[in-house]
Amino acid sequence: MATTGMLHLRRISAVSLAVCLGFLNALNMASCDEQVPLIMWTSEGTSLPSQSPPTAGHIVGQQQLASYLEKALNVGPRNVVLFLQDKMSIEDFTMYGGAFGNKQDSVFPNLEGALMSSSSPLVLPAVSWPASNAVIGQLQDQLETSPLYMDPETLSQLRLNASSPALLVFRLPYGVGADLMSAKEILSGNDEVIGQVLSTMKTQSVPYTAIYTALQPSREAASLSMEAGLGGGRSLLQARGYKERERQRKVKEKPKVYSPVEFKKDDKTCILLWAKGLTVSILRGGRWEEHDLTPSTFGEGVTPAVSGSSCDRTKARLVLDYNNVLGHVSFKLIFAMSQRHYKVSARRWFTLDAVELEYDGTKATFNGSRHIYAPAEYSYRCESVTNFRWPLLVPRSTKDPANQWRVSFQDFQIQGFNVSGGDDFSYASDCAGFFSPGIWMGLMTSLLMVLVLTYGLHMIMQLRTMDRFDDPKGPAISVPQTE
Structure with a gap:
């Protein structure tokens, strides 16, 4: 395991965080795939109690982390702001955090500034x-208290009280594309979100x-840090085995496109x-x-069970049957679709009426007809379909069990009618809106200019000229006066 430990830093500078984490990463002799870093700090003017670090090579577990948090909250502020990123490793700081003193390359200026202003930040690598x-x-x-899932825009509308504890959770994305810049840009965007939240709290x-x-x-x-030489040492391009490692890396990065599920x-x-x-989550x-659920639904040689599915000219129902999902022996994911003719548009449209979760005799239903629809001869496609954070799926009611579930589809595409044949989708109707913010700004500016014109x-049309003019060569115009 990686030889990492906890560092309790006082008056840390913006560069020292990256240098410290870079040094810890240099000591790693194995991959840190089972570990994530945790950074905790307080607002300016408050401090955390000092806590003795564990021995070198020790990984902080659940009970030990709970004791750290309990000791910090017993003395420190009880208004907690939690930035929860989807994925993160210590290599993210060593690769993009301005390591080796290069502050200009850092993508964490707001995070480092917050740590510098805090009197006693706590870093658990x-x-x-x-x-x-x-x-x-x-x-x-x-x-x-219950957690409040917030966005930076809605935080300004919330009024906090120092005597009443609050748990504010901000979800941050993470993804690595085919090049290193994709992860760097995402982490930079997350740091901007952190800066907005801390500015609002201030x-x-x-x-x-x-x-x-x-x-x-x-x-x-x-894996990218090892390939970039940030922890694995330097090696010549002509070193033995380099070409083989390069070939394996290219094969690994090559995206695999699998056939869709079909009924x-x-x-x-x-x-x-x-x-x-495709992922599902439950609140416990x-x-x-x-x-x-992605490996058991899509992939090479994967054939999910679709028993119970049906389709006709007006209704379509796709049932995906799974076993042992989040402790439920029987688990089904159901897509209910329908199509009908609309007189206003003079054409037929299909809608995804509901996405249902059936588990051990209980049904959780999400309504999708408000946002997920397309012409009947098209398929529907959207980059992200979820019931949280810009949701397209909405629970039927506040008492529906769907409020305890999260469903997330990435790069989602579905078609329930007029399939052309084989495993080919028809032309896709994308969920992306036609009017982007830039277009709206242009339209509003043009409208304002038209109104001014x-x-x-x-x-100008209201201007009126005099019907008589004073001729200096002729008799003067006399205006009779009346008393």
Whole structure:
């Protein structure tokens, strides 16, 4: 395991965080795929109690992390701001955090500035990722309050009180594309979100405790750091085995496109479904437990069970049957679609009426007809379909069990009618809106200019000339006066 430990830093500078983490990463003799870092600090003017670090090579577990949090919250501010990133590893700081004193290359200026202003930040470079997954539940138990999932825009509308504890959770994305810049840009965007949140908290003058961690380690970042030489030492391009490693890296980075899930009736395909990622999560004990259904639904040689599915000219129902999902022996994911003729548009449209989760006799229903629709002869495609954070799927009611679930589709595409044949989708109707913010700005500016021009023309048309003029060579115009 990696020889990492906890560092309790006082008056840390913006560069020292990156240098410190870079030094810890240089000591790694193995991959840190099972560990995530956790950084905790307080607002300016408050401090955390000193805590003795564990021995070198020790990974902080769930119980030990709970004791650290309990000791910090017993003395420090009880308004907690939790930045929860999807994935993160210590390599993210060594690669993009301005390591070796190069401050200009850092993508964490707001994070480093917050640590510099805090009197006693706490850095845990090695926390087991199951422990980081339980951090929301631990904070909820210690603060005795429910978490509030926020966005930077809605935070300004919230009024906090120093005497009343609050748990504010901000989800941050993470993804690694085919090049290194994609991860760098995402981390830079996350740092901007952190800066916006901390700026809003500063305006409210409420002391707070901030925590920055992740749900899972970013294995992609760890592998990229080894390839970039940030922890694996230098090697010549002509070194033995370099070409083989390069070939394996290219094969690994090559995206795999699998066939969609299809349901056939009378040897004819009538329903198609495809997604790059499919995950479901359930809220238990104040924390979200996630299960990835992608390997059992899509992939080479994978044939999911679709018994119970049906289709006709007006209704289509795709049922995906799974086993042992999040502790439920029987678990089904159901897509209910319908198509009808609309007189206004003079054409037929299909809608995804509902996405249902059936598990052990209970049904959770999400309504999708408000946002997910397309012409009947087209397929529907959207980059992200979820019931949280810009949701396209909405629970039927506040009492529906769907409020305890999260469903997430990445690069989602579905077609339930007029399938052309085989495993080919028809032309896709994308969910991306036609009017972008730039187009709206142009339209509003043009409308304002038209209104100004119309008002000016109206004023010019109201001008009237005199019907008689004074001729200096002729008799003067006399105006009779009446008393």
